[in-house]
Amino acid sequence: MENLNYVIHPLTQQDEPFLWQMLYEAAHLAEESNLTVQDAMNHPELLKYVENWGLPGDIGFAATLVNSDVSVGAAWLRLFTKNNQGYGYIDDQTPELAIAVLPEYRNQGIGTKLITHLIAAAKVVHPSISLSSRKSNPALRLYQRLGWQIIPGSETVNRVGGISLKMKLDLAAMQEAITN
Numbered sequence: 151m152e153n154l155n156y157v158i159h160p161l162t163q164q165d166e167p168f169l170w171q172m173l174y175e176a177a178h179l180a181e182e183s184n185l186t187v188q189d190a191m192n193h194p195e196l197l198k199y200v201e202n203w204g205l206p207g208d209i210g211f212a213a214t215l216v217n218s219d220v221s222v223g224a225a226w227l228r229l230f231t232k233n234n235q236g237y238g239y240i241d242d243q244t245p246e247l248a249i250a251v252l253p254e255y256r257n258q259g260i261g262t263k264l265i266t267h268l269i270a271a272a273k274v275v276h277p278s279i280s281l282s283s284r285k286s287n288p289a290l291r292l293y294q295r296l297g298w299q300i301i302p303g304s305e306t307v308n309r310v311g312g313i314s315l316k317m318k319l320d321l322a323a324m325q326e327a328i329t330n
């Protein structure tokens with residue numbers, strides 16, 4: 151496989167259209183043949199991950215190909231509240247991760263790179279990062295490799311009738327392990 155030449159850069163408000171596309175991938179809508187990006191934009195539980203990107207506390211990174219300036223992946227965090235929870239909500243202090251890489255660019259380390267950047271930026275601001283994932287998603291292994299742990303008892307039935315669960319990365323503990 152040809153070596154991919156890409157850069158990781160912070161997301162800005164200009165990246166919002168790309169984030170909708172990434173949400174469509176992250177929420178697995180792309181795997182359902184009748185759904186479009188517009189369905190992610192119309193979905194009340196999904197749109198809140200991207201709508202008005204650039205709110206206080208939002209942190210994210212995109213991977214963009216150097217030669218074509220085309221973005222191929224993004225990982226981002228947003229804080230939710232008790233009254234406006236994301237699928238991976240734990241508490242008001244813990245932002246939730248969303249991530250996707252375009253299908254033809256998966257399994258080449260881009261997701262790992264994106265999350266590594268996100269962790270470095272988040273650990274100076276947030277105590278932890280949560281996420282929600284389908285139990286069957288191979289990405290679970292990626293999350294566990296990077297330090298996320300499954301929250302016992304967090305399993306729920308998801309949009310398509312499968313099982314999803316919540317995971318948490320303890321940034322404060324990570325930071326302590328580095329400094330000690």
Ligand SMILES: CC(C)(COP(=O)(O)OP(=O)(O)OC[C@H]1O[C@@H](n2cnc3c(N)ncnc32)[C@H](O)[C@@H]1OP(=O)(O)O)[C@@H](O)C(=O)NCCC(=O)NCCS
Pocket residue numbers: 175176177178249250251252255256257258259260261262263281282283284287288289290291292293
């Ligand atoms: C999950 C995802 C962002 C990872 O990005 P990536 O660039 O493929 O990741 P990397 O190459 O750095 O790491 C490979 C790991 O990603 C995961 N992965 C690979 N292909 C995947 C796929 N098609 N779907 C989900 N996860 C995948 C695996 O855990 C793999 O590690 P493993 O081989 O040890 O199991 C990407 O695969 C993706 O967009 N998947 C579909 C959307 C999704 O599931 N998003 C997360 C929702 S919780």
